[in-house]
Amino acid sequence: MRQFKNTKKITERNNISVNNYLKEVNRYPMATVDEEVTLAQRIRQGGKEADKARQRLIEANLRFVISVANQYHQPNMDLSDLISEGNIGLIKAAELFDDTRGFKFISYAVWWIRQSISSAICENGRAIRLPLNQQALINKYFILMNKTIQKEQREPTSAEFAEFADISEYKASMLIEQNYKTLSMDAPLSEETDTSVGDLVPSHYRTDDSLDKESLHQDIAAILNHILTAKEREIILRSFGIGCKEEGLEEIGVSLGLSRERVRQIREKALSTIRRSNKIGILTQHIR
Structure with a gap:
């Protein structure tokens, strides 16, 4: 070197x-x-x-x-x-x-x-x-x-x-x-x-915060698609505002016909799946 x-x-x-x-x-x-x-x-x-x-x-x-x-x-x-x-x-x-x-x-x-x-x-x-x-x-x-x-x-x-x-x-x-x-x-x-x-x-090709964020959100969404169910993925994306507006548990629950507590349970299960995934290096910086 x-x-x-x-x-x-x-x-x-x-x-x-x-x-x-x-x-x-x-x-x-x-x-x-x-x-x-x-x-x-x-x-x-x-x-x-x-x-x-x-x-x-x-x-x-x-x-x-x-x-x-x-x-x-x-x-x-x-x-x-x-x-x-x-x-x-x-x-x-x-x-x-x-x-x-x-x-x-x-x-x-x-x-x-x-x-x-x-x-x-x-x-x-x-x-x-x-x-x-x-x-x-x-x-x-x-x-x-x-x-x-x-x-x-x-x-x-x-x-x-x-x-x-x-x-x-x-x-x-x-x-x-x-x-x-x-x-x-x-x-x-x-x-x-x-x-x-x-x-x-x-x-x-220049670095632009909005373009970087959009690209990163697309990558994260693609990864989640491989490791979560459709409902888990939607709840995670909406909970953390990935590629969309960030929403609360109650707001998500109303649109999905689920209770706030049920949405929370699904989110926790999804987060547990993410933490066990070999893709955690990319995801954990953006999903806490």
């Missing part, structure tokens, strides 16, 4: 390199959900076709790595290094992706991309100069993040970090917030250019 270049900003030479990479990545067409399923099946079958399918799946999602790497980027880190580390995670995800589990490839790959980047930061040390006690806490967070992502495919909560680092939950929350502020897609890559990541990443 190569070391991060500890520069005050991305140099003009490095910026040209990143710009060229972004342009190259944009030449690769994105894959549809159906194509992702076909590619995953070919990868599982092995052989020469598997290598071609893996390459196609990776290339179709390189844009997303840039977006994730940008979230970890700081002025004295080399963005190209973060992208390289994220690509390692993307490759790992392409090798392990199982399309039968009910969610899109990138919903799975994002955890491997983040794990790879955060692991590299942890191993190479924090690039920004921080007080030693704060740096130690940040390193602890990266260690906990690596473990949580690998085990449960999610990032740790502030409460989990507080317990792990033996600090207050408020302090844990503040540390996470301070060190994970997303760099704007409209911000220039360096002082030498007005070019931003957003200029080079197609608008239909």
Whole structure:
């Protein structure tokens, strides 16, 4: 693993390199959900076709790595290094992706991309100069993040970090917030250019909270369809406002012809099923 270049900003030479990479990545067409399923099946079958399918799946999602790497980027880190580390995670995800589990490839790959980047930061040390006690806490967070992502495919909560680092939950929350502020897609890559990541990443692929939420809700609904009955699924979706307006137990009961207590019982049974499911890593961040 190569070391991060500890520069005050991305140099003009490095910026040209990143710009060229972004342009190259944009030449690769994105894959549809159906194509992702076909590619995953070919990868599982092995052989020469598997290598071609893996390459196609990776290339179709390189844009997303840039977006994730940008979230970890700081002025004295080399963005190209973060992208390289994220690509390692993307490759790992392409090798392990199982399309039968009910969610899109990138919903799975994002955890491997983040794990790879955060692991590299942890191993190479924090690039920004921080007080030693704060740096130690940040390193602890990266260690906990690596473990949580690998085990449960999610990032740790502030409460989990507080317990792990033996600090207050408020302090844990503040540390996470301070060190994970997303760099704007409209911000220039360096002082030498007005070019931003957003200029080079197609608008239909840029991160947008409403689109991300809609996509995530679709993934969750698809997963629930595999593990719950139709009535359980409807109650969960409406109780937590997944893809619809959040409703109370009584309101749901009236529309279904059930008592409030019966709706509560069905919801608890459904939640118990979800907790036992191997898909819990995706779901538990949104269904508590």
